[in-house]
Amino acid sequence: MNRAGRTLLMGCLLLTTPLLGHAGDNSLLIPADGSCVLDTRPEDLEQALAQCRRLAEGGDSQAQYELGEYFYDASRHPQDLPQAVHWYEQASLQGHAEAQLRLGTLFWHGEGVPASAMQAYIVLKMAAVNGSEEAMDSADQVAEQMDREQLERANRVLGEIFRNYLQELQASDTRSPFAPLP
Structure with missing residues (x-):
């Protein structure tokens, strides 16, 4: 086109x-709006990740997307493509x-x-x-x-x-x- x-x-x-x-x-x-911040200090990451998971599991499409990005990006931890795909799919189903x-x-x-x-x-x-x-x-x-x-x-x-x-x-x-x- x-x-x-x-x-x-x-x-x-x-x-x-x-x-x-x-x-x-x-x-x-x-798409639904939400908040999830994973760009944080290393010592705060575990708590931020837990909060983001709670939001994502509750249906927050932005949190789902952020988790997808987190697991896709291998700059701070090993990449986890199955998890990334899972969270991208969840957010995608909501029109993100x-x-x-x-x-x-x-x-x-x-x-x-x-x-x-x-x-x-x-x-x-x-x-x-x-x-x-x-x-x-x-x-x-x-x-x-x-x-x-x-x-x-x-x-x-x-x-x-x-x-x-x-x-x-x-x-x-x-x-x-x-x-x-x-």
């Missing part, structure tokens, strides 16, 4: 942003764009997970919907490596995800998700 197409797509997505704010409990496209970008990149390069261009493309497109322009560019690069059949299958999966999402929106409210907002 060229830059003009991406701009048009992002513009269309921005028009739907008010709709996403009324998604209720469906957080597929809406940065976690989706990281997870899509892991699938693209086969880092900690089996390499899968199709899975990478789908997760990166979801990250793009959630506001990551970097993910949009990465998804375009992945698409260039996919054959036509793979790309069509991935787009069908994305279409199904969005159809299900719209059906959930419609079921959660008596209005159409495309009706004017109050």
Whole structure:
């Protein structure tokens, strides 16, 4: 997709942003906010890690993402890719764009997970919907490596995800998700 197409797509997505704010409990496209600080002094790290785990296990997507980053980054401790992937997946399921970008990149390069261009493309497109322009560019690069059949299958999966999402929106409210907002 060229830059003009991406701009048009992002513009269309921005028009739907008010709709996403009324998604209720469906957080597929809406990241939750939270706090988790793991960039701390070494003597405080154990306590900060325990606090972050509590938040993450309680469903805080930012804490889940921060744990993913912690386990992915090998600068202060040994890298733990299975833990990183686990926490990125948890945050991604809640629509955390940065976690989706990281997870899509892991699938693209086969880092900690089996390499899968199709899975990478789908997760990166979801990250793009959630506001990551970097993910949009990465998804375009992945698409260039996919054959036509793979790309069509991935787009069908994305279409199904969005159809299900719209059906959930419609079921959660008596209005159409495309009706004017109050």
